[in-house]
Amino acid sequence: MEIESKAQAGTMQSSDMMVYVEPAEQLIIEIESTVIKQFEHLIRERIEQQLTLMNITKGLIRVSDRGALDYAIAARIETAVQRSMEA
């Protein structure tokens, strides 16, 4: 499946993240994080896992993270993707 419209989910509070999704020709994940140096690979892994679970193969996924734990990452990605399907 591909991201078909723009959507966002999450908050800017500490320990949370904002997720922005939009259509794209391939799957692109862009990560900004206040803890990018320590945890980028783990954040990316968790995002990829959730996208695979939801069968997403195309779309631009941008996250702006303030130290979200992995269940929060999964939840925010899931919500953003669902919203993009409903729109």
Added chain:
Amino acid sequence: MLQPLSSQHELQQVATLLGRSGLNFEPDADDVLGIKDQCGRLLATGSRQGALLKMITVDSEHQSSELFAEIIHGLIGRGYQAGIENFFVYTKPAQYHSFVALNFHLLCTSERVALLEYGRGIKHYLQQYASLVEDGKNGCVVVNCNPFTLGHRYLIEKAAAKVDKLYVFVVEADHSSFPFQVRFDLVQKGVAHVRNVVVLATGPYAVSQVTFPEYFLKNSDLARDEQVVIDIELFGRYIAPFFSIKYRFVGSEPYCATTHSYNKALQQQLGQYGVELCELARIESTEGAISASRVRQLLARNSFEPLAQLVPETTLKFLTSSKYLQQVHIEPDLGRH
């Protein structure tokens, strides 16, 4: 609770809260948000005008709370829904860390202001042009071309002859009678015959709403100086090194005081970034220097005949087409830009 504010009473509350932080209320925002307590007292506020976030403040007793993040989140979330993806904010240099904590990126900072952005940012803007970059003795011009004239063509031809590659940046911000897409298109057509020219859009990174921090600096002379410093720093720190630009060309400016002083500031400040400013004399028609403002004056009077002296065939063709009537709105009493 986060809510949009619009009533007279609410905006008065906003002005009062801003006043306590030494900030001015400006009535021209697209979106004004606030957070109130149960008694209806305003605890935090922030506004957005286009892509620029402004008038942001949190009540001094609630500084340590997450109200700041909530206000910024509200402004960005609603701005995103309105189609904006990259946001900017000016703040005091001492306070920029609170924005960095929300994943804003510092673009540049002077003694008095810091400019930050949120979104894919200048890195993404430059990256889209990565395939056009070639090492060499490159130059650039930044032009508005409202619309493209023989003067612009002359400047670009002269400049192109002096460098390996000339990047022509067309100002993307739409403050002009001719919309960006039209201006860009006419530049492209007008310079198609010059082999080593590439035409690009400035994005928000030159001469845009973003490079106007007047709001933040109440003294308008100071604001104008600061604006020029920011504009030149963005160019010198990010754009020039990315494209290996060693020369920036400008036309001599006989009419406009603002442009004249901007050119002077370029002269003083570009050197520190390893870029040399080259001023080129304008060509003149039989009735003085060729300028886009003269073209617009003639258009405002529906006087098409003299235009052939001032614009190339490509522009003339557009001005005499039906597209011109559909896409361009010339104000009768026009300014210089």
